[in-house]
Amino acid sequence: MLSSRHAIAFTGAGISAESGIPTFRGSGKDSLWSRFKPEELATPEAFERNPRRVWEWYVWRMNLIMKARPNAGHEALAKLEGLGIIKAVVTQNVDGLHQRAGSRRVVELHGSIWRVKCSNPACTFRAGIDEPPEEIPPRCPSCGHYLRPDVVWFGEPLPQDAWGEAVSLAKASDAVLVIGTSGAVYPAAYIPLIVKEGGGTVIEVNVAESSITPYADIFLKGRAGEVLPRLLNAVMEGFLK
Ligand SMILES: [Zn+2]
Secondary structure: OOOOEEEEEEEEEHHHHOOOOOOOOOOOOOOOHHHHHHHHHOOOOHHOOOOHHHHHHHHHHHHHHHHHHOOOOHHHHHHHHHHHHHHHHEEEOOOOHHHHHHHOEEEEEEEEEEEEEEOOOOOOOEEEOOOOOOOOOOOOOOOOOOOEEEEEOOOOOHHHHHHHHHHHHHHOOOOOEEEEEOOOOOOOOOHHHHHHHHHOOOEEEEEOOOOOHHHEEEEEOOOOOHHHHHHHHHHHHHHHH
């Protein structure tokens, strides 16, 4: 890490799960929504059929996220950025916990639950929100169609600007710290592969082996909230020597 000139972090649901945010793939919490499959709610078709129901699910998730706090893993990443060790966090998470922990350059490959956009393809309205909308489904102030969460749903392409930025960062990187991701969701999972193919080092932090483990140069088994603070300490000791 210390000898790298340009390192990035690549994060997935595992780091947020440690803050108590249920993952898409995680097993059932005892809520009404555990009976629904994300594939049945996080799709453009579901929104077209029943925008209110999809919004109810997002409001439930927003409330969970508002009650959650960034953990020691998020905080260590923000400090590594502050030290100049990592240049950015590329994340598949939509919860905004990296920003709340103090990370400044966060590339959100799957959008953000804290933004809305118009569901009318002809309308370009987009806005940030800091709490769930009072009335659902909310209406676009510009054209009157329904607003939807500005997240990537199943079957949708990634936002071009975020994807382009993530690919440039990966191509410029000689190390990537991969945290809490199964590496099974494409095209996002190409990001660590791009670093590897460019001759960079892949360091994985995970509670279990993943699709990334076979090509990881270093595998640190454990929770992000435990492993990343240790890594930060090791880096800081290296600095002081
Ligand atoms: Zn609109």
